[in-house]
Amino acid sequence: MNKQAQAVVMLLFGGAIVRASLTDMYLRYVKESLRPFLIAAGLVLIAAAVMTLVHEVLRPKERAEEHDHGHDHGDGKPHREPWVAWLLILPVLGLLLVAPPALGSYAAGQSGTALSSQQISDYPPLPPGDPAKISVLDYASRAVFDKGVSLGDRTVRLTGFIASGPNGEPILARIILSCCAADGRPIKLGMSGNAPAGLANDSWVEVIGRYTDRTITDPVNEETIPYIEVETWTQIDPPKQQYE
Structure with a gap:
């Protein structure tokens, strides 16, 4: 050349x-x-x-x-x-x-949840409004490290994609980046109550729910996966910014 x-x-x-x-x-x-x-x-x-x-x-x-x-x-x-x-x-x-898709359910299934037991529990009040719109990472962190104290009985609105959980049940996930897709790590949430059903992996949903103390262990890295008690959910188009 x-x-x-x-x-x-x-x-x-x-x-x-x-x-x-x-x-x-x-x-x-x-x-x-x-x-x-x-x-x-x-x-x-x-x-x-x-x-x-x-x-x-x-x-x-x-x-x-x-x-x-x-x-x-x-x-x-x-x-x-x-x-x-x-x-x-x-x-x-x-x-x-070629325009490859953003990281999704396959990447989430191959990696352990990004929550680490070494993080510090110190969270400000939820944003105003009901339900409060927060990120999947924010909810998961408050649920695990703050034991839901800062969540209280408030309803929250979360957006994420469907992936397969440890027991094969659908979970809510979102990929977080430090820099680029190469270091993408999943945040995973189990869903109880009126959880989405019949949706394929990588389908995007918006769920409204409340804190529950139910948890499960991620078999990939043995970290804690918290749950959210789903009240309602809606299937949505993939957002412009798919990473948190």
Whole structure:
């Protein structure tokens, strides 16, 4: 692969990053706050690719002959770059042509719940309104580490996707990110009461319910999975931001 081909690959890669960053596609890979950095990185790649192409086009013809006849390594024989280098274009094409879904029920089933028994229990009052709209992580943390004290008898509204629980029953889950999808970890909630039924894994639902002290152990990492007593639920479209 000569320098011109390398520049084209870099141009495509930079363009793919900018394209993903200007749409909601980037939210499947990284946190929303990283968008400006993705755009900047894509623009830098595009600028570097354009500068390389301009340099290659303008340089003297005799220096460009090595791209047509191969490189001489001192043995009098021309040598070309290995064809395997062209495999570098595959991830670029994947990013341009394929849009893999955000992490979902499969990832949740392969990883233990992200709640750790070492966290500190110190929670502010729930937001005003009834039901109070909070995250799955917030509810799970309050249920496990605060024993539901800060939840009291309030009703809460949670949004997540359906996954298979330890006993095969449906659970409510949400993936949390520290940086990007590579470090995604699931938060899992069991559901009792009027729990959703008949939905496929990765179906998104909004549930309204109350705290219950029921728990179960996650067989993946033996951490605690709390429950929520579901009063009502509604199937919804996947949200724009699928990670917490």
